[in-house]
Amino acid sequence: MSQVSREDFTHILDSVREFIATRVIPREREIADADAIPDDLRQACKDMGLFGYAIPQEWGGLGLDLAQDVELAMELxxxxxxLRSMFGTNNGIAGQVLVGFGTDEQKQTWLERIASGDVVASFxxxxxxxxxxxxxxxxKAVQQENGDWIIDGSKCFITNAPTADLFVTFARTRPADENGAGIAVFLVPADADGVSVGERDEKMGQQGSLTADVHFDGVRVPASALVGGSEDVGYRAAMTSLARGRVHISGLAVGTAQRALDESLRHAAVATQGGTPIGDFQLVQAHLADMQTGIMAGRALARDAAAKWVSGEDRRLAPSAAKLFCTEMVGQVADKAVQVHGGSGYMRESTVERIYRDVRLLRLYEGTSEIQRLIIGGGLVKQAKKDAQKP
Structure with a gap:
């Protein structure tokens, strides 16, 4: 059960909604042009507890469960x-590795600073x-005689790498065998000898979200840096953290799709063609109807997947189904939004033009749409085979 009451959570949502409407939306173009989140907005997010909204309260976070997380994601x-990317890894794929799999010592060392935003964690x-x-x-990570580990390798597209204080780093310690995948996860401080971060990536969209390559050249970390104290935690931690993150991404997609629809409705109500508001044209209404239907379906699916995660009923297929549908849906909604806007929707000053580029990434990270289909299809067939063997 969540530690946050319904009343408190309503207050959190209202505060975030007001913050976005009054302080972030007016500066979206500034963020895109500068390819950076302004320092005052970053500090405001820290003050609101957004760097630790999904970290348990005992470690200084707000303690939202995944059902509440999804509602917040729709606002973000x-x-x-x-904006969400700035603190997303602290709450999501990086922070949840520590929450779910870290030792008590590791949690005490890092989680409070992650929740406060004093430490930025990258996955x-x-x-x-x-x-x-x-x-x-x-x-690769190779253990030395004194218990230390030496890590060598390179990572790419790592969110928040240029500003990270901690890299939650996955490395192979042995070939996969009957005992597991042979993948461990380590807590590597960004200032450790041998850690280097490449140039910031130049991306199609999501300007202001920082990604870069990360290189580990003979990086030495102590035995205490091995998450969970076990070599075999890594693969399970990655899969669990990514599955949880997929439900969150579903909520984000719904929120962005709603923004695209709202922008389209405002445009359809005032833009005219031949003296008639384009919203009066039935073909424009058809686009708006398809957008609304997809958003309603996505919202229901994201909430259902979150509820199943919280209850423990389904933490594998439902997250993949929600991410697959919602991220594909927002792509279609964004495309229709540009179409409704016509030529103005293709201009850089248009909100839907930015949305069109931003949402393309949602079908790629934290598991591509193709991977989601494999997880869903494979899981269904596996269950069907089990059912077929029953007397």
Whole structure:
């Protein structure tokens, strides 16, 4: 059960909604042009507890469960996705590795500082040859006689790498065998000898969200840096953290789709063609109807997947189904939004033009749409085979 009451959570949502409407949306173009989140907005997010909204209260966070997380994500998705990206890894794929799998000592060392935003944690998993499927991981960690580990390898597209204080780093310690995948996860301070961060990536969208390559060249960390104190925690931690993150991304997609629809409705109500508001044209109404239907379906699916996660009923197929549908849906909604706006929707000053570029990434990170289909289809067939063997 959540530690946050319904009343308190309503207050949190209201505060975030007001913050986005009054302070972030007016500065979206500024964020995009500067490719950075202004310092005052970053500090405001820290003050509101957004760097630790999903970290348990005992470690200084707000303690939202995933059902509440999704509702918050729908609000955060209503503005530039780079704002959420600034604190997303602290709450999500990086922070949840520590919450779910860290030792007491590791939690005490890092979680309060992650929750406050004093430490930015990055999730260093993706490599050129190992993205949605980490089994191809090439970064290696070798244990020394004194118990230390030496890490060598490179990561790519690592969110918040240029500002990270801590890299939650996945590395292979042995080939996969009957005992497990042979993938461990380590807590590597960004200032450790041998850690270097490449130039900031130049991306299609989500300006203000910082990503870069990270290189580990003979990086030495103590035995205490091994998450959970076990070599075999890594793969399970990655899969669990990513599955949880997929539900969150579903909520983000719904929020962004709602923004695209709202922008389209405002445009359809005032823009005219031949003296008639374009919203009166039935073909424009058809686009708006399809957008609304997709958003309603996505919102219901995201909430259902979150509820199933919280109850423990389904933490595998439902997250993948929600992410697959919602991220594909927001792509379609964004496309229709540009169409409704016509030529003005293709101009850089248009909100829907930014949304069109921003949401393309949602179908790629934390597991591509193709990977989600494999998880869902494979899981269904596996269950069907079990059912077929029953007397």
């Amino acid at each position: 998705g209503y503005t530039t996705l780079s 260093a998993l993706t490599e050129p040859g190992a993205g949605s499927n980490p089994s191809g991981l090439r970064t």
